[in-house]
Amino acid sequence: MNHLIVVQVDKNGQFTYSDFATGREASEIEVRRGDRIAWYVSRDGKPAPYSITFKSASPFGKKSLKVEKGGLSPLAEVTAAWSGVGMQYGVRLNSRLEDDPEIRIDNPDDLPFTGHENAPPRPGQLRKTACAAGCTAAPGDWILFLESEDFTLKFDQSPFASGETTLRSRGGRTASRKIAHAGQFPYTAKLKSGPKLEGTLTVEAAMTA
Numbered sequence: 001m002n003h004l005i006v007v008q009v010d011k012n013g014q015f016t017y018s019d020f021a022t023g024r025e026a027s028e029i030e031v032r033r034g035d036r037i038a039w040y041v042s043r044d045g046k047p048a049p050y051s052i053t054f055k056s057a058s059p060f061g062k063k064s065l066k067v068e069k070g071g072l073s074p075l076a077e078v079t080a081a082w083s084g085v086g087m088q089y090g091v092r093l094n095s096r097l098e099d100d101p102e103i104r105i106d107n108p109d110d111l112p113f114t115g116h117e118n119a120p121p122r123p124g125q126l127r128k129t130a131c132a133a134g135c136t137a138a139p140g141d142w143i144l145f146l147e148s149e150d151f152t153l154k155f156d157q158s159p160f161a162s163g164e165t166t167l168r169s170r171g172g173r174t175a176s177r178k179i180a181h182a183g184q185f186p187y188t189a190k191l192k193s194g195p196k197l198e199g200t201l202t203v204e205a206a207m208t209a
Contacts, residue, residue, distance in 0.1 A: 002036045002075065003029060007050075007091055009043040015091065015099040027101040028086075028126065028176070031059070036075040037103070039067075043093060047071035053090040055170075059105055080105045084161025084178030086142065088170060104142060104176055126176060131189035134199040137179050143201070144176040145169065145189070151197075153189040159203055179203055 004020035017026040020040070031037065041050045047070030054063045059080040067073045085105050092098040124140035131145050131153060145153055145167065153167045153174065161180035168174070182205035189197040 001032075003031065003038070005029065005037065005039045007039055007041040008045075009041070009048070009093065009097060011044055013097050015097075015101075017101055028104065029102075030104045030106050031078050032106055033078050033080060035078045037078065038075045039073045039091070040071060041067070041073075041091065041093070042070070043097075049094045051090075051092050053092060054087060055090065057085075057087060058089075059087060059103055078105065084180060086144065086176035088175045100171060102175055104178070106178060124178065131187075132197040132199055134201065136202045136204065138204050139179055139182055141179050142176040143179060144174050146173045147189070147191065147197075148172055150192045151189045153187055155185055155187045155201075157183075157185060159183070159185040159201055 005026050006018045006020050008016050018024065019026040019029070039052060041048055049068050049070045051067070052065040052073065057080075059078045060076045061079045065073055065076060083106055086102050087105070088100045088102050090098050090100060124142055125137075126142045126144070127135055127137050128144050128146055129135040131147055131151065135143060137143055147169065149172055150169045153169075155165045158165045159179050159181050160177040162177060164177065167177065182203045185201040185203065187199055187201065189199070191197065
C-alpha cells in the first residue's frame with residue numbers, strides 16, 4: 001500500500017498532517033513491511049525544502065531523506081522486519097522549524113504466539129497515559145506514556161510485541177508500542193529530575209470464540 005502524508009506548516013510554525021487518500025489526521029500512521037510512504041510538505045501554501053530524519057531506528061534502512069526543492073518526496077519502502085514498534089521522526093524545514101510525528105510498524109506475521117491466534121483480533125486502539133496513572137488495555141492496542149519531562153520507564157516483564165522492557169522518552173513522551181500479552185505488568189518510571197513513579201499496565205485477555 002502507498003501512503004502520501006501531506007504536511008502543512010502555517011505562518012505560526014504549526015504543523016498539521018493528513019492522509020492524502022482519506023483526509024484523516026496523519027501525525028501517527030500505521031504501516032506494514034512492503035508499504036511505501038511519501039511526504040508533501042508546504043509552508044504557507046508553497047512547497048518548502050525539508051528533510052525527514054529518524055533519530056534511532058528507521059523503517060526504511062536509511063535514517064534521512066532530503067527534499068531540497070520541497071514538495072513531493074520520493075517513495076520510501078518500509079523494510080523493517082520487526083513489529084509492534086512506534087518510531088518518532090523529525091520533519092525539519094530549512095527555516096529550522098521541526099516537528100516529531102510517528103510511524104508505527106505492524107507486521108502481523110512477526111508477532112509472537114499469544115495462545116489466541118484462532119480469535120480474530122479487534123482493531124487496536126492507541127492509548128496515551130501518564131506514568132503514575134496506570135492503564136487498562138487489550139492485546140493489539142498501542143500505548144505511549146507522557147510526562148512533563150523526560151523519563152526512563154522499565155517493566156519487569158515486557159507486555160509488548162517488540163519484547164522491550166525499557167522505554168525512553170523524547171520530549172516527554174515515548175514512542176508507542178504494540179501490546180501483545182495479557183496480564184499485570186508493573187513498571188517504574190524515573191524522571192529526569194530524579195523522582196520515581198510506579199504504575200501497572202493491566203492487559204485484559206482477548207475473548208476467544
